[in-house]
Amino acid sequence: MDREHGGVYTCLDRTxxxxxxxxxxxxxxRCAWTFSHLCRLYGERPEWMEAAxxxxxxxxxxxxxxEAGGRLYFTVTAEGKPLRQRRYCFxxxxxxxxxxxxxGLTGETEHLERARRAYRLIYDLNNGLIExxxxxxxxxxxxxxxxxxxxxxxxxxxxxGIMRRVDPANTEEYDCHARECTDTIVRYHYRPELGCTLxxxxxxxxPELDYTAGRVVNPGHDIECSWFMMDEANYRGxxxxxxxxxxxxxxxxxxGWDKEYGGLLYxxxxxxxxxxxxxxxxxxxxxxxxxxxxxSKAYRDTGDEYYLNWLLKTIEYSKAHFADPxxxxxxxxxxxxxxxxxxxxxxxxxxxxxxVPRALSMTERTLTEIIGxxxxxxx
Amino acid sequence: MDREHGGVYTCLDRTxxxxxxxxxxxxxxRCAWTFSHLCRLYGERPEWMEAAxxxxxxxxxxxxxxEAGGRLYFTVTAEGKPLRQRRYCFxxxxxxxxxxxxxGLTGETEHLERARRAYRLIYDLNNGLIExxxxxxxxxxxxxxxxxxxxxxxxxxxxxGIMRRVDPANTEEYDCHARECTDTIVRYHYRPELGCTLxxxxxxxxPELDYTAGRVVNPGHDIECSWFMMDEANYRGxxxxxxxxxxxxxxxxxxGWDKEYGGLLYxxxxxxxxxxxxxxxxxxxxxxxxxxxxxSKAYRDTGDEYYLNWLLKTIEYSKAHFADPxxxxxxxxxxxxxxxxxxxxxxxxxxxxxxVPRALSMTERTLTEIIGxxxxxxx
Numbered sequence: 001m002d003r004e005h006g007g008v009y010t011c012l013d014r015t016x017x018x019x020x021x022x023x024x025x026x027x028x029x030r031c032a033w034t035f036s037h038l039c040r041l042y043g044e045r046p047e048w049m050e051a052a053x054x055x056x057x058x059x060x061x062x063x064x065x066x067e068a069g070g071r072l073y074f075t076v077t078a079e080g081k082p083l084r085q086r087r088y089c090f091x092x093x094x095x096x097x098x099x100x101x102x103x104g105l106t107g108e109t110e111h112l113e114r115a116r117r118a119y120r121l122i123y124d125l126n127n128g129l130i131e132x133x134x135x136x137x138x139x140x141x142x143x144x145x146x147x148x149x150x151x152x153x154x155x156x157x158x159x160x161g162i163m164r165r166v167d168p169a170n171t172e173e174y175d176c177h178a179r180e181c182t183d184t185i186v187r188y189h190y191r192p193e194l195g196c197t198l199x200x201x202x203x204x205x206x207p208e209l210d211y212t213a214g215r216v217v218n219p220g221h222d223i224e225c226s227w228f229m230m231d232e233a234n235y236r237g238x239x240x241x242x243x244x245x246x247x248x249x250x251x252x253x254x255x256g257w258d259k260e261y262g263g264l265l266y267x268x269x270x271x272x273x274x275x276x277x278x279x280x281x282x283x284x285x286x287x288x289x290x291x292x293x294x295x296s297k298a299y300r301d302t303g304d305e306y307y308l309n310w311l312l313k314t315i316e317y318s319k320a321h322f323a324d325p326x327x328x329x330x331x332x333x334x335x336x337x338x339x340x341x342x343x344x345x346x347x348x349x350x351x352x353x354x355x356v357p358r359a360l361s362m363t364e365r366t367l368t369e370i371i372g373x374x375x376x377x378x379x
Numbered sequence: 380m381d382r383e384h385g386g387v388y389t390c391l392d393r394t395x396x397x398x399x400x401x402x403x404x405x406x407x408x409r410c411a412w413t414f415s416h417l418c419r420l421y422g423e424r425p426e427w428m429e430a431a432x433x434x435x436x437x438x439x440x441x442x443x444x445x446e447a448g449g450r451l452y453f454t455v456t457a458e459g460k461p462l463r464q465r466r467y468c469f470x471x472x473x474x475x476x477x478x479x480x481x482x483g484l485t486g487e488t489e490h491l492e493r494a495r496r497a498y499r500l501i502y503d504l505n506n507g508l509i510e511x512x513x514x515x516x517x518x519x520x521x522x523x524x525x526x527x528x529x530x531x532x533x534x535x536x537x538x539x540g541i542m543r544r545v546d547p548a549n550t551e552e553y554d555c556h557a558r559e560c561t562d563t564i565v566r567y568h569y570r571p572e573l574g575c576t577l578x579x580x581x582x583x584x585x586p587e588l589d590y591t592a593g594r595v596v597n598p599g600h601d602i603e604c605s606w607f608m609m610d611e612a613n614y615r616g617x618x619x620x621x622x623x624x625x626x627x628x629x630x631x632x633x634x635g636w637d638k639e640y641g642g643l644l645y646x647x648x649x650x651x652x653x654x655x656x657x658x659x660x661x662x663x664x665x666x667x668x669x670x671x672x673x674x675s676k677a678y679r680d681t682g683d684e685y686y687l688n689w690l691l692k693t694i695e696y697s698k699a700h701f702a703d704p705x706x707x708x709x710x711x712x713x714x715x716x717x718x719x720x721x722x723x724x725x726x727x728x729x730x731x732x733x734x735v736p737r738a739l740s741m742t743e744r745t746l747t748e749i750i751g752x753x754x755x756x757x758x
Contacts, residue, residue, distance in 0.1 A: 011591065011655070019652040020590040078589075081523040144460040210457075211399040212390065273398040274724040276390070278658035278712055281720045333657055336714055341660045345653040 001051055005079050007058030008051070010352030014344045015327050021078040022349075025063045028055040029094025030354035033162075036101035041361055044105065052102055056111070059095055069133030070121065075349065087136040089125050092118045093155050097162045104166035112167060119163060123177065126152045146203045150189045150218075153181035154225045161231050178232055185225065186244055196255060196270045197222045197248050207270070215270040216277075219256025220287025222248050223264075227294040230301060242301065249294050253310060256287075261337050262317050264288060282341075283334040285351065288318050289359035296366040311363075330356050380430055384458050386437030387430070389731030393723045394706050400457040401728075404442045407434040408473025409733035412541075415480035420740055423484065431481055435490070438474055448512030449500065454728065466515040468504050471497045472534050476541045483545035491546060498542060502556065505531045525582045529568045529597075532560035533604045540610055557611055564604065565623055575634060575649045576601045576627050586649075594649040595656075598635025599666025601627050602643075606673040609680060621680065628673050632689060635666075640716050641696050643667060661720075662713040664730065667697050668738035675745040690742075709735050 001008055002023075010027040011020035032055035035048040062080025065071050072091035075083040096118040103111035124130040138146065157178060164174040188205030190197050199216045201207055208214035229245035232238075256264045263283035267275045291314040299307035321338040322330040324346075331340040332351040345351070380387050381402075389406040390399035411434035414427040441459025444450050451470035454462040475497040482490035503509040517525065536557060543553040567584030569576050578595045580586055587593035608624035611617075635643045642662035646654045670693040678686035700717040701709040703725075710719040711730040724730070 011653075013653050020655070022590045077523060082520045083523055084519055140463055141461045144456060144462055211401045269722070272722065274390075274392050274722045276399070276727055278661060278663075278720070281714070282657060284657075335660070335716070336720070337716060341657070341715070343648070343651065343653045348655055 001054060002058075002078065005058070006054045007062075007080070008055055008352060009078075010347040011349065012329075012345065012347035014324065014331075014346060016329070016346060019345070022083060023058075023076050023078065023080075024349040024352065025059070025073050025075060025091040026094050026350065027352035027354070028059045028063060029091065029096075029098040031055045031352055032059070032098035033094065033101050034353045034357050036098065036105055038357065038361060039105055040101065041365065049105075052098070056098060056102060059098070060114070063091070063095075065134070068135070070117065071132075071134055072118075085134050085136070087132065087134065087139065088151075089122050090151075090155060092122050093159050096122065096159050100159075100163045100166050115163060116167070116170075119159060122156060122159070126156060145208075147200050147208075147214075148184070148188055148203065148205060150185065150197065150199050150221060150225065153184040153189075154221070154228060157181040157185075157225075157228045157232060161228065161235075164235075175236075178236075182229060182232055182241060185229070186241075190244065190248060191270070192247065192251070194270050196251055196268075197225070198270060209271060212269070212274075212276045215273065216275065217252070217255065217268045217270050218266070219252040219264055219268060220266070220284065220290050222252035222256075223287065223294045224290040226252070227290070227297050230294070230297050234301065246298055246302065249298060249307075253291065258283070258336065262313075263321065263334065263338060264291065264314075265336075281336040283321070283336065283338065285318075285322050285330045285332050286355040288314050288322065289355040292318075292359045292363045293366075296363045296370075300366050300370050380433060381437075381457065384437070385433045385440075386459070387434055387731060388457075389726040390728065391708075391724065391726035393703065393710075393725060395708070395725060398724070401462060402437075402455050402457060402459075403728040403731065404438070404452050404454060404470040405473050405729065406731035406733070407438045407442060408470065408475075408477040410434045410731055411438070411477035412473065412480050413732045413736050415477065415484055417736065417740060418484055419480065420744065428484075431477070435477060435481060438477070439493070442470070442474075444513070447514070448509075449496065450511075450513055451497075464513050464515070466511065466513065466518065467530075468501050469530075469534060471501050472538050475501065475538050479538075479542045479545050494542060495546070495549075498538060501535060501538070505535060524587075526579050526587075526593075527563070527567055527582065527584060529564065529576065529578050529600060529604065532563040532568075533600070533607060536560040536564075536604075536607045536611060540607065540614075543614075554615075557615075561608060561611055561620060564608070565620075569623065569627060570649075571626065571630070573649050575630055576604070577649060588650060591648070591653075591655045594652065595654065596631070596634065596647045596649050597645070598631040598643055598647060599645070599663065599669050601631035601635075602666065602673045603669040605631070606669070606676050609673070609676050613680065625677055625681065628677060628686075632670065637662070637715065642700065642713065642717060643670065643693075644715075660715040662700070662715065662717060664697075664701050664709045664711050665734040667693050667701065668734040671697075671738045671742045672745075675742045679745050679749050 233242035612621035
């Protein structure tokens with residue numbers, strides 16, 4: 001935590017020292033969400049509430065681009081001066097879940113209002129209902145090529161899951177939008193005939209396999225998506241949707257697990273061709289967190305030991321490669337062979353107090369649901 | 380070569396099959412330059428002239444963004460429809476050297492005019508004399524942070540080296556601009572007190588070491604820069620500049636060579652802290668090409684076996700790791716341990732007929748200068 005300016009630094013080296021003072025806006029929102037979430041699960045603790053509040057205040061004071069319709073920046077300086085605005089609206093998504101979860105704890109309506117405003121902005125941007133107020137325009141010239149990104153409906157489904165829980169007054173809207181998200185994912189991105197879920201399809205929802213970007217599969221993303229969908233299927237009582245989510249998990253983990261070195265590959269190609277991203281065969285921490293959450297939920301819901309085995313295998317791999325008993329916290333980035341890139345890091349613009357605590361807490365909750373509280377060992 | 384639409388595909392898998400039909404504008408220019416350069420060194424061959432012409436025509440017909448002041452796109456489709464415009468003006472740089480080198484062969488003045496137009500555009504953009512006609516604006520919000528990138532003066536110095544040779548009428552302008560480039564590099568980026576050459580410094584030319592981007596060292600870039608500077612020093616008869624160029628080479632290779640696995644690391648941190656780019660500890664083909672060129676030139680100019688040893692060491696590493704005797708051509712991307720990322724590639728948006736043939740031909744020429752033509756073995 002930055003005691004001087006508020007908010008959180010997440011670029012931490014192996015020992016926890018800050019190696020870059022620039023602040024990730026994603027991580028301010030994710031950190032505020034995480035500590036609010038922990039308070040909800042395990043009871044309020046002053047230091048958790050304080051951490052959440054500090055990030056929320058920092059977001060509100062420094063991370064909103066008032067000249068661009070209230071969109072959020074991507075990075076700011078330690079003091080909160082704006083560094084970079086991106087076209088993608090994920091900063092807004094993490095801001096929404098942070099405010100929603102904190103509202104769930106405190107009942108302070110300004111936080112619900114903030115979450116709702118961001119929620120509508122993202123919905124409008126994702127669905128092309130408004131021009132992007134940043135004026136950045138799409139990365140690819142739309143007259144030549146435009147498409148649909150899995151991240152949009154997937155992250156929005158996650159936002160809905162959190163907001164619907166704290167904001168029952170708008171249940172109908174959330175239910176309707178959630179259906180739009182799952183429909184989009186299943187109809188356009190889930191491609192059982194190709195044995196995968198595609199990150200990008202064209203505007204009509206069809207695969208474009210002649211170029212690399214059209215063939216990218218991000219197994220960790222798919223697995224994360226699968227548990228968002230299982231949660232939604234359980235909420236809706238939709239068995240077919242649950243089965244599709246399980247299949248998304250299975251296709252992703254079977255294709256993405258590295259048979260030679262273990263661990264989940266970062267990107268793979270739908271047709272087995274080369275992937276252009278240099279880092280495609282690295283092992284990142286977060287996909288392993290998503291496996292833990294998705295596998296435990298799938299095991300709880302189906303009783304199929306296939307999922308339990310993947311949970312155990314992933315924990316085993318993570319303990320052997322991501323854990324650092326000497327300095328604590330998981331390494332973020334491993335080479336394909338399972339060794340950290342050097343100098344190793346515990347945090348970055350994308351890694352902070354989010355995926356690891358989310359996975360540990362959610363997996364703990366799910367396993368406790370399975371075995372019952374009374375089965376837990378006494379500390 | 381794309382016999383149907385003209386130009387060249389560079390996304391090639393291990394066997395040479397095209398895995399993405401999108402075309403890199405950088406590579407159209409670089410390919411046209413390479414084949415013109417080979418004709419200059421080894422005599423005109425119809426297939427080389429044809430390849431150069433095809434890329435030049437494709438560039439002229441499809442890669443110029445006429446709605447943005449004649450700037451060039453970054454990628455286009457197989458047919459030449461525009462995909463992406465970037466803010467950086469390197470497409471324009473490779474277009475300039477391609478047209479200049481081709482003019483040097485053919486004397487067709489339209490190619491010199493094209494090269495000159497691009498040259499002026501880049502100069503004006505690099506020096507902030509015009510607004511970028513793409514309207515993209517800087518990536519980082521300039522009120523908070525602005526800076527100087529080594530790539531700008533360094534690539535411009537390379538462009539000058541080629542244009543000055545074919546366009547003696549403008550020698551004075553080239554000499555003056557070359558001096559500006561070397562002054563900027565030596566005064567702002569070369570940091571002997573930090574033991575490195577920095578990719579980015581602030582607008583005043585000072586290091587900013589609190590955040591990752593301010594500490595990035597790209598040893599391959601530095602080594603490439605060192606031979607551009609040695610060429611300039613030799614042209615100018617400037618011994619001090621030559622010595623500085625040698626020092627840039629030494630600092631980069633000593634810090635960047637991987638003591639554990641061999642090969643040159645892609646990025647390192649000026650202060651030994653973590654580097655945010657996931658791929659920082661990978662081994663890319665092109666830095667090894669730059670070592671070959673720079674080390675052979677430095678050995679020729681100084682007679683110091685230090686450089687010969689680096690040349691031999693790099694050739695040995697490259698033969699063992701980058702070469703593929705089965706399918707030919709170098710692998711582009713190796714993991715830190717020296718094995719290709721899988722599925723491996725021979726080409727990408729950034730790798731095509733440029734660095735490898737440039738290094739092989741330039742190293743051959745330099746070694747021939749040292750040992751003399753008569754010492755070459757008869758074929």
